[in-house]
Amino acid sequence: MSSFAFSVAFHIGAHKTATSHLQRSIGAQADALAARGVHWFGPRYLRKWDQALPDLARLGDGQALSGPLGSLLQTAQRVVLSEENHIGVLNDPRRRPVTCRYPKAAQRIGAVAQGLGRDVDVFLAIRRPTGFVNAAYCQQLMGGKVMPMAQYRKINPTESVDWADLVARLRAAAGVGQLVVWCYEDYAVHFAAICADLLGPAAAGLVQPIDQYIHRSLSAPAVAEILHRHALGGAGDLGTNVRALLPVEDGYPPFDGFTPADHAAGDMAYRAQIAAIGAMPGVTLLDPLWAGGAMRA
Numbered sequence: 001m002s003s004f005a006f007s008v009a010f011h012i013g014a015h016k017t018a019t020s021h022l023q024r025s026i027g028a029q030a031d032a033l034a035a036r037g038v039h040w041f042g043p044r045y046l047r048k049w050d051q052a053l054p055d056l057a058r059l060g061d062g063q064a065l066s067g068p069l070g071s072l073l074q075t076a077q078r079v080v081l082s083e084e085n086h087i088g089v090l091n092d093p094r095r096r097p098v099t100c101r102y103p104k105a106a107q108r109i110g111a112v113a114q115g116l117g118r119d120v121d122v123f124l125a126i127r128r129p130t131g132f133v134n135a136a137y138c139q140q141l142m143g144g145k146v147m148p149m150a151q152y153r154k155i156n157p158t159e160s161v162d163w164a165d166l167v168a169r170l171r172a173a174a175g176v177g178q179l180v181v182w183c184y185e186d187y188a189v190h191f192a193a194i195c196a197d198l199l200g201p202a203a204a205g206l207v208q209p210i211d212q213y214i215h216r217s218l219s220a221p222a223v224a225e226i227l228h229r230h231a232l233g234g235a236g237d238l239g240t241n242v243r244a245l246l247p248v249e250d251g252y253p254p255f256d257g258f259t260p261a262d263h264a265a266g267d268m269a270y271r272a273q274i275a276a277i278g279a280m281p282g283v284t285l286l287d288p289l290w291a292g293g294a295m296r297a
Contacts, residue, residue: 007079015135024210026195037075091143133158181285
């Protein structure tokens, strides 16, 4: 067992739940947090996971770390990791029908805990199924993988977005300590509480939410234009170019590939999932204020 005494928190997303906003808000205060003994490893570090994880995992083998990382961790009280891609991809590049979201999430988090030789506190945001699928579709278009929404929905049905199933699998994983869950729709309300649980109350006061949207989704006219240009043989970075031409910020309506009835059915399932998560032993669900009222986009 390592002589390093710090605790570990891992913010795992999910995708399209203001993950990048939280990462940038915390990352902006990384130096100040480090001075308090809270060391932040965000996507810039962890997306070189084949390099980063072996370094950190050596702690679990009782090996001494040399160089900057070793010096840094000598004074660490808490190590905070944040990388949503670690639990799985948002869109399957092979375009296979999705029946289970993040099927290897528990296995991968368990492996991190085993490698580090200590329990890992896990932090997860969830989102209404129709909103999640809308955002995932827009992300796929931004990545140059263009298809009609009807085809995308056949591959990515809202029924595949079962957050209660994911949380139950994470809770059952060996090496998971605290498990904290919140609704994306309540992110702004719970920002301070999220940071307090993730970073510790003393350090959380250093972090304020940055005043900007990150990875804003596509407008309805932008999606229509991308599909049109693609049908005419357009190539290149269609998503970025068209998003800049027809942005939501200029008043264009956000893309929505669902009917009111679709949203109602998805919201009913989401509320049931939230209730199931709230009843799970060993899970902290931040007060789901949004689920108690009318669902909103």
